[in-house]
Amino acid sequence: MFESDPLIESDIDAYLDQRVRKDLVRFITCGSVDDGKSTLIGRLLHDSQLIADDHLETLKTDSQRRTGTDDIDLSLVTDGLKAEREQGITIDVAYQYFSTRHRNFIIADTPGHEQYTRNMATGASTADLAVILIDARKGVVQQTRRHSYLAALLGVKHIVIAVNKMDLVDYSEQRYLEIVAEYTEYSANLNIESLEYIPLSALQGDNVVESSEVMPWFVGPTLIDYLNAVEVAVPISTNEFRLPVQLVLRSGADFRGYAGSITSGQIHRGDRVTVLPSGVSSTVQRIVTFDGDLDMASAGDAIAVTLGDEIDMSRGDLLVKEGENVELDTSIAATIIWMADKPLDLGEQLILQSHNGTANVRVDTVRYLLDVNTGQKAKATALQLNEIAECSISADRKLLFESYESNRAGGSFILINRISNSTVAAGMIAGPLSPWDQAPKDSLEVQDSEIGALERQLRYRQRPCTVLLTGLTGAGKSSIATALERCLFDRGNSTVRLDGENVRLGISKDLGFTAVDRSENLRRVAEIAHLMNSQGLIAIAALLAPQAEARARARQLVGADQWVEVFLDTPLSVCRSRDTTGLYEAADRGDIEEFPGVSATYEAPEDADLRLDTSDMTVDRCVEVIVTLLKEKGFIHE
Amino acid sequence: MLYSIGKDSSVLLHLARKAFHPGSIPFPLLHIDTTWKFKEMIEFRDRICAELGLDLLVHTNLEGLAAQINPFDHGSQTYTDIMKTDALKQALTRGNHDAAFGGARRDEERSRAKERIFSFRDSNHRWDPKNQRPELWNLYNGKVSDGESIRVFPISNWTELDVWHYIHLENIEIVPLYLAAPRPIVEREQNLIMVDDARFPLRPKEQPRTRSVRFRTLGCYPLSGAIESIASTVPEVIQEMLLDRHSERQGRIIDHDQLASMEEKKREGYF
Numbered sequence: 090m091f092e093s094d095p096l097i098e099s100d101i102d103a104y105l106d107q108r109v110r111k112d113l114v115r116f117i118t119c120g121s122v123d124d125g126k127s128t129l130i131g132r133l134l135h136d137s138q139l140i141a142d143d144h145l146e147t148l149k150t151d152s153q154r155r156t157g158t159d160d161i162d163l164s165l166v167t168d169g170l171k172a173e174r175e176q177g178i179t180i181d182v183a184y185q186y187f188s189t190r191h192r193n194f195i196i197a198d199t200p201g202h203e204q205y206t207r208n209m210a211t212g213a214s215t216a217d218l219a220v221i222l223i224d225a226r227k228g229v230v231q232q233t234r235r236h237s238y239l240a241a242l243l244g245v246k247h248i249v250i251a252v253n254k255m256d257l258v259d260y261s262e263q264r265y266l267e268i269v270a271e272y273t274e275y276s277a278n279l280n281i282e283s284l285e286y287i288p289l290s291a292l293q294g295d296n297v298v299e300s301s302e303v304m305p306w307f308v309g310p311t312l313i314d315y316l317n318a319v320e321v322a323v324p325i326s327t328n329e330f331r332l333p334v335q336l337v338l339r340s341g342a343d344f345r346g347y348a349g350s351i352t353s354g355q356i357h358r359g360d361r362v363t364v365l366p367s368g369v370s371s372t373v374q375r376i377v378t379f380d381g382d383l384d385m386a387s388a389g390d391a392i393a394v395t396l397g398d399e400i401d402m403s404r405g406d407l408l409v410k411e412g413e414n415v416e417l418d419t420s421i422a423a424t425i426i427w428m429a430d431k432p433l434d435l436g437e438q439l440i441l442q443s444h445n446g447t448a449n450v451r452v453d454t455v456r457y458l459l460d461v462n463t464g465q466k467a468k469a470t471a472l473q474l475n476e477i478a479e480c481s482i483s484a485d486r487k488l489l490f491e492s493y494e495s496n497r498a499g500g501s502f503i504l505i506n507r508i509s510n511s512t513v514a515a516g517m518i519a520g521p522l523s524p525w526d527q528a529p530k531d532s533l534e535v536q537d538s539e540i541g542a543l544e545r546q547l548r549y550r551q552r553p554c555t556v557l558l559t560g561l562t563g564a565g566k567s568s569i570a571t572a573l574e575r576c577l578f579d580r581g582n583s584t585v586r587l588d589g590e591n592v593r594l595g596i597s598k599d600l601g602f603t604a605v606d607r608s609e610n611l612r613r614v615a616e617i618a619h620l621m622n623s624q625g626l627i628a629i630a631a632l633l634a635p636q637a638e639a640r641a642r643a644r645q646l647v648g649a650d651q652w653v654e655v656f657l658d659t660p661l662s663v664c665r666s667r668d669t670t671g672l673y674e675a676a677d678r679g680d681i682e683e684f685p686g687v688s689a690t691y692e693a694p695e696d697a698d699l700r701l702d703t704s705d706m707t708v709d710r711c712v713e714v715i716v717t718l719l720k721e722k723g724f725i726h727e
Numbered sequence: 728m729l730y731s732i733g734k735d736s737s738v739l740l741h742l743a744r745k746a747f748h749p750g751s752i753p754f755p756l757l758h759i760d761t762t763w764k765f766k767e768m769i770e771f772r773d774r775i776c777a778e779l780g781l782d783l784l785v786h787t788n789l790e791g792l793a794a795q796i797n798p799f800d801h802g803s804q805t806y807t808d809i810m811k812t813d814a815l816k817q818a819l820t821r822g823n824h825d826a827a828f829g830g831a832r833r834d835e836e837r838s839r840a841k842e843r844i845f846s847f848r849d850s851n852h853r854w855d856p857k858n859q860r861p862e863l864w865n866l867y868n869g870k871v872s873d874g875e876s877i878r879v880f881p882i883s884n885w886t887e888l889d890v891w892h893y894i895h896l897e898n899i900e901i902v903p904l905y906l907a908a909p910r911p912i913v914e915r916e917q918n919l920i921m922v923d924d925a926r927f928p929l930r931p932k933e934q935p936r937t938r939s940v941r942f943r944t945l946g947c948y949p950l951s952g953a954i955e956s957i958a959s960t961v962p963e964v965i966q967e968m969l970l971d972r973h974s975e976r977q978g979r980i981i982d983h984d985q986l987a988s989m990e991e992k993k994r995e996g997y998f
Binding site: 109184185442 | 745750833840861865870875888892970
């Protein structure tokens with residue numbers, strides 16, 4: 090704790106008045122000692138005149154002893170941690186506090202390499218901003234990518250790339266621009282809200298607190314100017330109101346208040362609110378605090394509200410504005426960071442703790458491991474210390490949640506081991522578990538057939554497969570499917586035709602045309618096709634299927650070796666001209682939402698088995714090509 | 728809630744009142760009374776608890792008391808071990824408390840920089856810095872088995888200046904010893920010790936002199952060093968505190984003072 094401000098001496102009351110208005114910025118520093126991280130923090134404190142005189146004297150003595158020169162080794166400012174490292178105490182996150190005239194800062198410093206993922210995730214979880222150091226001589230290295238990936242994963246909004254050691258590259262603008270270009274290209278795929286580059290030399294003090302005289306070509310802010318100015322507050326109006334109820338407060342016979350801290354949005358007296366999960370609504374009567382009732386309260390405020398009606402509400406419930414909703418489901422898709430020495434045991438009972446209460450859960454499947462160095466996803470089934478994975482989690486009761494991306498408080502959780510009580514993982518919710526990923530109930534078993542696949546092949550004189558005809562409305566999916574069915578039937582094959590429109594008249598009549606519903610429709614068709622294939626039949630599915638991911642999942646469900654994807658690649662103008670039912674016009678008017686080709690994207694297949702442009706091919710010709718392919722692949726005989 | 732009667736405890740108590748308003752604080756306060764606290768502290772404690780209707784538990788290590796353990800004859804370390812650390816463990820164990828709030832802060836000392844807000848303690852009340860629970864977002868894991876407990880440090884992220892500033896803004900009452908006033912002082916090994924009662928064994932020719940002093944930290948009076956000061960209001964204390972850091976001579980005494988208090992807190996089992 091130390092401040093440097095002339096007002097302290099001249100007018101302490103004015104200083105304190107001013108200090109009330111300072112906001113708090115929390116940031117994490119990423120980089121190794123080699124990148125000059127300790128020196129940078131030391132420089133920041135030293136040049137802001139935030140190191141007490143006596144501390145400075147000690148530093149001078151220590152520096153002299155170590156280096157034999159009079160220069161102060163600024164890396165020693167935060168050196169208290171080194172001694173502990175030598176004692177073998179694991180330092181995961183150490184917090185430093187400092188202030189400028191504009192702001193108060195908390196630095197989360199995460200040294201160490203071995204536990205880096207866990208440590209950095211911990212520091213980043215509460216950070217508004219990340220300062221990532223790059224050694225100007227080395228440029229973007231693997232570590233830079235790892236830091237950036239984790240910061241983006243945890244949703245750190247602002248990233249500052251501190252290109253350090255500019256003094257060792259002769260303060261070269263060209264070198265700086267190379268690094269900027271390199272990082273800009275790399276980070277394009279990361280979800281970073283704001284990105285700032287600052288060339289600096291922590292050792293020489295360039296652009297940390299003082300503007301650099303030797304880099305006149307750089308016109309941006311110094312690091313401290315940036316830290317003082319960056320906008321970290323979330324605009325309240327853009328967020329929906331959430332009050333996780335921590336406690337039902339009672340006082341006297343009449344008072345019954347619901348207490349907690351608002352995690353997002355704002356609330357006014359008189360607002361209509363809904364209690365989740367019960368869904369019961371009421372009106373905010375009072376917003377009670379120790380300092381008197383409020384008319385309005387917003388994110389961060391700790392309040393107790395009273396409601397106009399007597400409602401059954403308890404700890405773990407969530408108060409939202411009427412008409413707003415959050416997800417309520419027993420299974421979720423989440424990215425989890427495993428933090429325990431013992432690897433995840435699939436199916437073991439864990440406790441999930443979030444702002445919306447606790448539940449008994451288990452991780453059903455680990456789908457992908459995320460490589461923090463490359464950002465690549467890899468198939469996986471296990472999860473070990475410091476690994477990050479996309480998982481499916483199911484709970485013994487319905488959970489209230491939101492996606493981490495839309496609401497940090499509603500989308501974050503920790504997993505706790507039930508026996509040791511230790512925190513074993515941190516998680517970020519992606520959303521409700523897609524039906525594609527839902528695990529069947531444990532109690533179910535496959536009832537085997539007595540008829541083998543080979544018997545069926547001999548009987549039907551074919552090998553089963555699923556042909557997906559995908560393309561825009563008007564591309565000719567149904568016409569080709571019908572003609573293909575006729576052709577195969579006449580050849581003596583046994584088929585089943587699954588037309589998108591037909592399934593929507595029955596098994597999918599509950600679905601609409603949103604992206605989610607289209608994906609679900611494809612899933613159902615794929616499940617049916619899979620069943621039909623297992624009975625030896627050839628399935629012909631005619632479905633718009635605009636999403637590449639859904640098609641990939643369908644391919645996986647049916648089995649890649651039985652999957653034949655035919656892309657009817659017909660120009661949009663031709664499709665439009667063929668449309669006799671006026672669907673495109675309705676979409677143009679906005680009467681149909683999320684219409685592929687108009688108001689939604691059709692993600693053209695890149696790996697289709699066949700690509701047919703129906704604008705210059707007849708239906709018969711298309712069928713001929715498909716039949717030829719089926720022969721080549723050995724599904725039907727010559 | 729561990730209530731030491733000091734400024735951090737006063738802030739913590741104030742926050743608890745706010746958190747549960749208009750209800751009452753649903754847990755007791757625990758004060759470890761070594762019997763050597765400043766008289767003014769005990770008066771302050773009893774008055775505040777009576778005024779606010781708080782449930783106050785006071786525990787003294789009776790075995791230590793019976794053995795007449797005191798800071799003068801047994802040295803500060805033995806004394807604090809028995810009358811503070813042991814006493815606290817006794818009280819927590821006897822009360823079977825599974826959680827205890829404390830007013831410790833990360834900025835107090837380097838080794839505390841990595842302390843959690845929810846700090847796990849084993850059945851011997853020990854903190855194992857090598858085996859701490861990861862703490863992400865503001866999701867705190869408070870699960871313990873029988874005999875284990877959690878120390879909760881709600882003002883972990885506050886600085887000393889934050890504490891003083893908050894006391895000023897919220898007009899929180901503190902023990903007057905924090906403000907400068909003429910007090911009977913003897914000087915020993917550069918420490919200014921207040922002669923708070925007749926138990927103070929004056930050395931030959933040692934005479935208490937009235938000096939204007941205040942205390943930065945409060946504990947047992949024979950172990951609390953005062954600093955010379957004329958700061959009689961909270962803003963003046965803040966001003967003095969911030970400016971003193973420029974002065975080498977004052978700084979050393981303050982550092983010394985702070986170190987001594989840190990040692991006490993450590994032994995108290997706050998860590």
